[in-house]
Amino acid sequence: MSKKEFFPMDGDRTKYPEIKSDGTADIDLSSHKYIKLWHGPNHPGITGNMAVELTLCGDEVVEGITHVGYLHRGFEKLMERRKYIQNFPLVCRIAVPEPDYNEYNYATCIENLTGIDVPEKGMWLRTLTLEMARLQGFLMWIGGMAGAIGFGTVGQWANYCRDLVLDRFEELTGGRIYHIYILPGGVRNDIPEGFKDRMEKNLREIEGFMKDIRRAFFDNYVFKKRSVGVGYIDPAWVFDYGIVGPNARAAGFKHDIRKNYPYAKYAELDFEITTAKDSDIYTRAFLRFEELLKDIDLIRQILDKMPEKGDHISKVSNMMNLKIPAGETYVRSECTRGEYGYYLVADGSEYPRRVNVRGPSYTHGVALLEKMLVNVNIADVAQLMVSLHTYPPEIER
Amino acid sequence: MLENIISELEKQFQLEAVDHNSSDLVFLTIDRDHAVMAIDLLKWKFGYKHFVLLTAVDFLEEGKFQLTYILNNPDTKTDIGVRVRIDREDANMVSAHHLWPTVATYQRELKEMFGIDFPGSPRLNDPFILEGWEGTPPYRRDFDTKAFAASFYHQREGRTTNDPATYMKEKLYPNE
Amino acid sequence: MGEKILFALISLFLTINYGFLMNGVIRKIYARVGRRHGIPFYQMYIDLIKTLALRTNIRHGTMFYLGPVFRFAGGVGLFLFTPVVFGSAMFGNLSFSGDVLLLLSFQFFGTLGMALGAGESGHPNAAIGVTRGLAQMTAVEVPFVLALMGVAIQYDSLSLHDIVAAQQGGIMHWTLFTNPFIVAAGMLALLGSFMRPPFDVVLAGQEIPIGPPTEYHSNYMALMLSNRAIFPMAKAILFMNLFFGGANTYWEMMIKTFAVVMWSVFVGVSFPRFRVEQSIRWFLRVPLILGILGIVYVQFFMS
Amino acid sequence: MSLEDLNKKQIVSPDGEHFEVDPMNDYFCQDRPEEVKPVNKIVERFYNWARSESLWILGFGTGCGAIEMRPLMTPRFDAYRFGVQWRPTPRQANLLIVSGYLSTKTLKRVIRVYEQMQNPKFVMGLGSCTINGGMYFDSYNTIKRLDYYLPVDVYVAGCMPRPEALLAGFEELKKLIKAGKAEGANEYANKFDWYKKNQKEVIRDWDMPDYNW
C-alpha cells in the first residue's frame, strides 16, 4: 500500500471545484460553502512573515495561495549598487537562520571569477561554520516542528540546544546570528583557543537532549498519528517542482550536494547521504533528525581533521577596489533546506551586474506548497509548512 | 561529456556563444525563438531534468535583457546555463511553464520585477512580491533605488559628512 | 440560607485564589520540564489586573459581551453546587440531592455561552475554534456521562453529597478502587475538558490563534482568566468527589484537586496535540469502552 | 482580500431581501481613535505597575529580528520570568515589537495590527532599521523611520539586537510605563492625521479603512 492512499481524510476532490492546470480553481465564495482564512502574516503558525490565503470547506483546504513579499527588501537590487565586499553584510540577511550559506556561496562566486585561493585551514573553518549552521538550523527546525503541532516541551529543548551552537558561533565569528565570517580568500578570524573542547562539551549536551527528543518526539503516539501519511510528496514531483534537500531525499531521491558536488572540505569527510522512502511529514522530520545527528558527527570530524596551524585567509588585493572581469557563474551548496545557489554576473566593474539567489524555499514555498495544501486539514497547514522548511526571505529576497 | 551535448545542440540550433565556466558548468546563448525548444531537448533527451533557476540580467547599455535558465543533470552532475538575449523594449519570451510547473513562479517574478512578459504563463499578472507598485519595475537598471528611497520615504535628517581631502583644503589651504 | 450563601462566597473566593495560584504553579511546572524558570507563580494576578486596566474595549454585540459572562457563570455554577469539603458547613456549598445533573448542565452552559459570544466576534478563527470546541466537548461528554452514570448507579444516588458519603471510611472505599474502569473513563474524559495537549486543538495557537477567545480582551479577558482559575478547580473538585472520596478538610481538597489537575498536566507536557477529528475518534474509542466496561462492572459484578 | 471586495455591492438576505452594502463603512470601524485620559492618579499608578509587570507581546515576526524571539521564549533567556508573555492575537497583546525593517506591504499589516490593539499599547523598535533605515536605507520597499508611522516608545540598538538587549529594552519600557511616560496610544490618537498622512504617503494601495479600532 503506498502512502498516497493512506491519507487520513482522503478528500474527495470531486466535491470541490476542479484545480486547473495553473494551480487555481474557480471558487464561488458567495455560495457560502467556503470561507476564506488568512494564515498569516500575523500568525504564530506561519514560518516567518508570509501568508497563505486558504479557502476552506469545513476543516479542509480547498485552495491555498502563497503570498510573499512581506519581507522583500530588494537585495538583488541593493547588491547591484554596492561593491563586492560591501555585499557581505547584506547577503547574510537573506536567510536569517543560516546566513553562512549566503556568505559561502557569494564568496565562492567571487573566488571562481577572480581566482582567489583559499588556504587549507580557511577551507576547514568554512566547512565548520557551514556544518554548525546546518546543526543550528535543524535544531531550530525541530523546535518549530514541535511547536507547530503544539509540543512546546521539545521546542524548548531544541531552542536551548540551538543557543548553545550560537554561543560557539559568537565565540568563533563575533556575531550571534549574522556572522559575516566567510570572506573572499578564506574566513575572517582564526579558531579561538580551546574552541574544540567547548564545542565538544556542547555537542555532548546536545546529544543528551537529542536522545530525549528521540524518545519524546519521534516515538510519540500523537505525533505519529498526526504526521504519518500527511503531506505526502510523490517522487514524481521531485523534478517537476524543483524539490531539493531533505524533502527530496525523504522521497528517495539520493541527492546531497555535499556528496554529489563536493565543495569546501566535504570530500575529505566521512558521511553518507541520508535517504528515506515515502516523504510524509514524519519521514521528513525523522530524516532531518538523522541528518542533525550526522551533523554532530561531522562537526567532530572537522574539528579532528582541521590542521592546527596555517593561514585562515589568503592575501587578497584591495577589496575596496575589487573589479571582476565580465563573466558569470553559478555556485551551489547544501543548506538545511536543500540546494542554495548563487548566480553572479560580473561586468568588469567594481559592482556586480546581477546577483540572483536561488533559495530552496522558492520552489518549496510557492508552487509545491500550493499543490500540497489542497485537501489538507486546516490543522495540518502549519506543520505542513514547517515540514517543507520554507523560509520566506529566500523567496522574495 | 558537455562537449558532446553542445555539438549535438549545435547541429540543431545556432549557438551564439558558448562559455565554459568550469568542467561541469557551461553557459550557451541561443536565440529567443529556439531557446525553449533547446531546453525541452536538454530536459528530455540529455537528462537535464532539474530546473535550477530562471532569472534575468539587465544589459541596459545594450538595450537587452539576458534571461538565464540554469539546468542541472543530477546523473552526470553537470549544469548548463541557457542564455537568451531579448530586447528591453517590449520584452517578452516564450513561456516554459509546461516543462516544469515551478517555472511559472519564476516567470511571475520576472514579470513583476523586470516587466518581462511570458504570454500564456499561469497567474502571470497576479501580484507576487510587491503591492501596489507603479512605474518602472524595480529590478530594471534604469530604476534608481537610492534616489527613489530618498524621495519616497522619510529619512532622518541632520546628517552631514565631509570628504577628508576637501575638508583639509578648507581648513589648511582654503585659498589655494 | 443567608449564611450558606455567605459561606459559599467565602469558599468561592478562597478557591478562586487557589485556582490562580495553582495555574501559576502549573505553568511553573511546564516551564521546569522545558528547563526554564517560567513566570512567577503570582503572575496570574498581575495579568488579571493588567487586563482590567485596559482603557478601551471593543464590543461586537450583546452576545459577545455575554459570552465570557456565561462562561464565568458556568464555572461559578459548577463550583457552587459541588461540595468542596465533605460535611463542612463552611465549604459544603449549595450541594443538594440530584445535583449531578445540574452540574452536567452547568458544564455545558459555559461552553455554549462562549460559543455564542465567540461566534458573534466574527473572527473566522474564533468560529473554527468554536466548532472544534463543541465537537470535542460533545465527544468528551460521552465517556464523562458514562462515568457519571456509573458512579450514580454504583452509589444509587445523584447527589454528590451521598456519593462522597458512600466513599468514606478508608482509602479502599474510593471509587478509584471499587470501580477502576469508571475512574479510568472519567479521568481520560477529564483530559479533554482541561484544554491541555493532546486535546487543546480548540485553542491551538499555531493553527487558529487562539480559537474562541481570539477577539476577547480587557474585562472579557479578565472574566475568562478568572474562569480559568475556577472552572478547572470546580471540575477537579467534582472528580475528587466522584472518584477519590471527597475531602474532609480544605487541605485535603487542595492536595486532591492538585493531583487531579496534575494528571492532565502529566499528559499534557508529554504530547503534541491531536487534530479535532482524531481526538473525537479517540474519545469515542478508549474512554468509551472503559466507561461501558465500568457500567457493566457496576451492573453485574457489584450489586 | 482584494480591492474589488471593498466596492459597494448588493446582498441578498436569507429572507430574500435585497440591500446594499458598502464594506468600507459597514464592515469596518472608521471612527477616529480618541485619547483616553486616566481617571484617577493613584489608581493609574497601580494600573501602570500592573501594565509594566505584565507585558503581552504580539507574536508577529515582522522582520529578521523576530528570530531572536525564540531564544527569549525558550530556556536560555526565558523572558517569561520577567512577566513578558507572547499572545497570538492583537486584541490581547499590548506590546508590539517591530523587529527591524518594515516593507510597505508589512507596514500596512502592522498598522492594522497596531490599531486593533487596545489602549494602552506600546511599540518597541528593534535595530537600526526602525531608527534610520538601517542597511536598507536605499531600498525601494522598506520604510526608513518607524516613528513617522507609529508612536514608538523604546528603541533597542543592534542589528539585530541580542536577546539580552531586548530584555534590557523590556526593563526600560517597564520603567517608562511605571513613570506614566508610555502614552503611545494617546499620542497616536492626538496626532492621528499626521500619522495617517505619512502612512498614506508610502502605502500605495490604501484599501483599508482609516482606522480599524
Added chain:
Amino acid sequence: MGTLKDILSPFSVWKQVLKEPVTIKDPLNRAGSDRYRGFHQNEIDRCIGCGTCEAICENEAIDMVGVASIASKDGDSGLRPMVDYGRCCWCALCVDVCTTGSLKLSNVYTWVDTDPDNFRFIPGIDKKPWDNAEKGYVKPDNYELYPLERVSMDHLHPEERDHSFIEIMKGYSDEEALIEADRCVSCGICTATCPAHMGIPEYIKAIRNKDVEEGLRIMYETNPLPEICGRICTHKCETVCSLGHRGDPISIRWLKRYIADQVPESAYADVLRQDSVEQNDKKIAIIGAGPAGLSAAYYLRQLGYQVKIYEKLQAAGGMMRYGIPEYRLPYDQIDKDVNYILSQGVDIQYNVEVGKDISFSDLHKQYNAVYVATGLHQGRSTRIPGTDHKSVYQAIELLRKITNNEEIEVAEKIVVIGGGNVAMDITRSLARMQKEKYGKVQIIATSLEAEGKMPADLEEIVEAREENATINPGWGPREILIENDKIKGLKVVKCLDVFDAEGRFNPSFDESEEAFFEADMVVESIGQGADLGFIAPEFMEQLEKDHRGRIMVDPLTYQSTLPWLFVGGDIIEGPDVIHGVANGHKAAKGIDLFLNK
C-alpha cells in the same frame, strides 16, 4: 503504529522536571564573547580621519565630522567618524579597513533609548559606557582587506650600479603599477600634504582604470613636471599616507612616474590638449628655469601670458639637472618635461645671467611682472679650520661639474660632511667615480644628526651603503687636518643632539668622544644659500625681509612688497622640487591676479 512504547516513551520528558533550569541567571549583565562585535570604540589620538571606514560602510552609517578639539594637520584630517546606529549593521568592515587600527568594536551590546535621534555618536569623543570595555572585536591578525606591503620596484643591484650613472630604478611594469595602485584606499589625506596639492587619489584611480592619459591630465593640473617629480620628489605625501600607519605607504611617487613614463612625449600634445586659451599681450619674465620657474611658465602660458625665461646655465632644469645625479634623474626625462613646457610657447634664453647680461631694471621696464626663482646654488661652508684648502669642495659645485662633464678631482679617500640628500648625491656620485677609478670605494659621509635622524631619505642612505659608501652619522666636524699641504683627514667629536630644548639649531657635543676620518679630499654639503646679488640695490631696499634676510612674500601669491616682483622657488621654501612646482603654480595665479586687478 500505536504501540505501547509510543504511548509511554513521551512521558520520559518528566525526567527533566527536577533538573536545574539552563536559563542564564542574569542576562542583563552578560558580557558578549571576547570577539563580539558590539558598539564602536575609537582611539581618538590614533585615528587620522582618513574616512576609509565611511567609504567601506555599505549602509552609509558613518559620517566624517569635524571635532572641535582636533585640528586638521598634515596626516590628520581633523575629522572623526560619527556612527549612526540607525544604519549600522555591526559587520565591522570599518574595523577591518581602518588604516590606523584605531577603530574597534567593544563587546558591549546594550543600548536602549526612547529618542531615536540619540543613536548617533562619535566614538571616542562622546563618552559612552563601553569606552573602557577591554574585550571586543579587533581586526584579526593575518587578515587584511588590502595588501600592506608595497610592490617593490625592479632596480639595478648594487654591483650593477655602483660604477655607472645609469638610472637605478627601472619603473613599474603595468602589472606592478596596477597592483600598487590597487592598494590605495583613496582617502585623500595626502593631497593636503603635497605642496602642489596634486590629485593623488584621482590619478591613482586612473591607473586602476588603466587610463594613464587621464592620469596625466590630472597631474598636469597641478604639476607640469611629472617625470621629474615621479623620480626625485621628496614625496611628503607618502609620509602621511594612511596606509603607512600599519604597513608601507603607497608608492605615490613611483606611480606618478609610471603614468608619465607610459605616455610618450609625442603623445603629450594630444593627451593634454585643451580648448585654446585666450592669449593676451602681457609679458612676464622669469628668472631661472628650475622647477619653480618652469612651473610658473607653464601655468602662465595656460592663462595666456607671454612668458620668457632667463636661464644662467646652458640647459633648463636648474637644480634638478645640476644638483641631482643622473642615476637618479636621467637628463632625457628632464628634457621630456621641459620640452613639453617649452612647446607651449614659452620663450627661453640660456646662458643669460640677469644682473650681468641683462639688468634687473631692464626686466622691470620690459615686462609687466617678474618672477624670480633662481634657487639656492651657493654651497655653505662649515667654516672649520682647513676648509680653505683646495681639496675641500662644495658638493653643489661638484655636482654641477659632473653634470657638465667637467673634470673633477676624485681622491682615493673622501669624506663628505653632511647628512642631507645632496650629501648622499655627492657621496654616491663620487663613490661611483672612485669605483671606476680605483676599483674600490672609500668614502665616508658624516653628519651631525644621529642614525635615523638624518634628513636624507632613508632609501638614499640604504642605497649608498649598498654601494659601499660608509655613512657614519652623529659626528660634529671639528677640524680638517692638513699635513704638507695635503689633507690627512677630518677630526670629529660625538654630536649629542642637534637641536636644543626649544627646537632651535644648536648642536651639543660630547668632546670626550673623538674620531678621525682619514681622507684626501673633503666635500662639504651642509646646505645651500641663495645668491640674490643680481637684484639691483634700489629694488633690494624696497623689499621687506625677515630677520634672517630672506625676502618676505605673500604666502599665497608669492608677491613681494614690490607689486610687480614675485619671488619663489627654493629661495622662499628651501630646497625642494615639489615646493618649487607648487609655488611656481601659485605665483602664476598670483601674477594673474595682479595683472587682472
